[in-house]
Amino acid sequence: MRLGTDPEVEKFRAEFAAFIDEHQPTAQEARERSRSSAHLPGWARRWQRTLFDAGWLLPGNSPEYGGRNATLEQVLAHQEELAQRRIYHSFNPQGVGIIAASILTFGTDEQKKKWAVPILRGDMTAALGMSEPGAGSDLAGLRTRATLDGDHFVVNGQKVWTSGAHDADVLLAFVRTDPDAPKHKGISVLLVDAVAEGVVRRPFPSMTGTDDMDFNEVFFTDVLVPRENLIGELNKGWAVAHGSLGHERTMLWINYAERLDDLIRDAPSDQEWYATLQMDAQALRLLGYEQLSGGQNPADISVLKLFGSEAVQRAHWHALEERGTDGLIHPQRTAPDNHMNHDEFAASWFERYARTFPGTIAGGTSEVHRNVIAERILGLPR
Numbered sequence: 001m002r003l004g005t006d007p008e009v010e011k012f013r014a015e016f017a018a019f020i021d022e023h024q025p026t027a028q029e030a031r032e033r034s035r036s037s038a039h040l041p042g043w044a045r046r047w048q049r050t051l052f053d054a055g056w057l058l059p060g061n062s063p064e065y066g067g068r069n070a071t072l073e074q075v076l077a078h079q080e081e082l083a084q085r086r087i088y089h090s091f092n093p094q095g096v097g098i099i100a101a102s103i104l105t106f107g108t109d110e111q112k113k114k115w116a117v118p119i120l121r122g123d124m125t126a127a128l129g130m131s132e133p134g135a136g137s138d139l140a141g142l143r144t145r146a147t148l149d150g151d152h153f154v155v156n157g158q159k160v161w162t163s164g165a166h167d168a169d170v171l172l173a174f175v176r177t178d179p180d181a182p183k184h185k186g187i188s189v190l191l192v193d194a195v196a197e198g199v200v201r202r203p204f205p206s207m208t209g210t211d212d213m214d215f216n217e218v219f220f221t222d223v224l225v226p227r228e229n230l231i232g233e234l235n236k237g238w239a240v241a242h243g244s245l246g247h248e249r250t251m252l253w254i255n256y257a258e259r260l261d262d263l264i265r266d267a268p269s270d271q272e273w274y275a276t277l278q279m280d281a282q283a284l285r286l287l288g289y290e291q292l293s294g295g296q297n298p299a300d301i302s303v304l305k306l307f308g309s310e311a312v313q314r315a316h317w318h319a320l321e322e323r324g325t326d327g328l329i330h331p332q333r334t335a336p337d338n339h340m341n342h343d344e345f346a347a348s349w350f351e352r353y354a355r356t357f358p359g360t361i362a363g364g365t366s367e368v369h370r371n372v373i374a375e376r377i378l379g380l381p382r
């Protein structure tokens with residue numbers, strides 16, 4: 001089989017590459033580090049807006065939503081160009097990739113204008129309030145309550161792991177609106193003002209380091225949310241959850257494939273793991289292309305996510321192990337500098353390894369994806 005792409009796609013790729021070369025922020029401009037996944041330093045806002053206005057933020061969207069009605073192959077080329085250069089199109093990934101996408105799919109025209117466009121243009125940032133203590137993998141077990149009282153919902157409860165909540169302007173919160181319905185059927189989705197009375201956001205550090213303050217606990221006490229902030233239909237929030245996460249997951253594997261390529265470059269070795277790393281990188285790309293060119297089973301996404309995230313983790317472990325105690329030294333540059341991605345490259349090998357864990361947890365844990373593969377691909381009993 002010969003792999004190749006259409007000349008139109010290559011033209012599109014070249015046009016985007018030229019755009020990046022011309023407009024990408026310089027190292028001088030991009031000095032301020034983004035401190036969380038909803039904090040946009042001025043240069044990062046300008047970069048996102050530049051991409052939006054030129055139709056390069058999410059090329060598959062229509063021009064009014066930051067795109068140019070690109071085909072799936074063109075969207076893939078766009079993602080590959082960004083991932084290869086390790087450039088983020090936005091430093092508010094949940095806002096752009098999940099929340100604005102959900103509003104565009106499920107929201108009203110008014111909601112798209114009021115929230116989706118400002119989030120996509122970097123004028124506003126958003127955080128995702130799905131997980132709760134006791135409701136992560138089992139999202140449908142969520143207990144944050146919203147009771148409709150006249151033209152407002154009254155929200156009470158708690159979220160956790162809410163990335164960037166302390167820097168976000170709005171929160172997309174999944175809440176229980178019908179406690180008597182079966183658990184998947186009583187959920188709704190609300191856009192909540194992050195500084196509304198009764199919202200408390202408490203950031204806490206990750207295992208990567210005490211200065212890595214992205215996670216939050218978010219508490220809601222009698223928070224009043226206008227009825228018009230309901231995204232999608234009342235009690236039909238499960239469809240939004242699936243739609244939102246689906247957007248994120250389809251092409252996630254491209255990032256894992258690029259991370260494997262980074263390691264091929266950054267950690268050359270004459271040991272066996274390095275050969276495995278090269279084969280994993282190839283295998284992941286081939287599986288990903290096959291899935292995109294008309295994969296039969298939506299559960300194939302689970303194969304890509306599981307294989308990609310675990311291959312990245314395994315290879316980082318070997319790179320760390322080979323370096324022994326030197327791998328613990330921090331800070332130590334483990335790759336050429338990249339001003340669009342300060343953290344990764346100035347980190348020790350241990351920190352690079354530690355940063356692979358989110359890949360195996362967020363977006364569905366490895367165990368959950370193994371269950372999906374067992375049941376929906378291999379046909380094993382539950």
Ligand SMILES: Cc1cc2nc3c(=O)[nH]c(=O)nc-3n(C[C@H](O)[C@H](O)[C@H](O)COP(=O)(O)OP(=O)(O)OC[C@H]3O[C@@H](n4cnc5c(N)ncnc54)[C@H](O)[C@@H]3O)c2cc1C
Nearest residue numbers: 128129130131136137138161162163358361362365367368
């Ligand atoms: C970096 C990062 C960022 C995140 N950002 C956000 C965010 O912005 N907003 C948000 O809402 N959430 C966020 N999350 C939370 C994430 O969605 C949850 O961590 C994830 O869904 C897992 O839920 P949990 O942590 O409650 O673990 P649990 O679901 O409690 O799982 C604990 C363990 O049990 C296993 N397990 C659970 N169910 C099964 C099963 N049925 N079969 C076999 N094993 C099982 C899991 O695999 C895991 O090993 C983030 C997580 C990370 C790591």
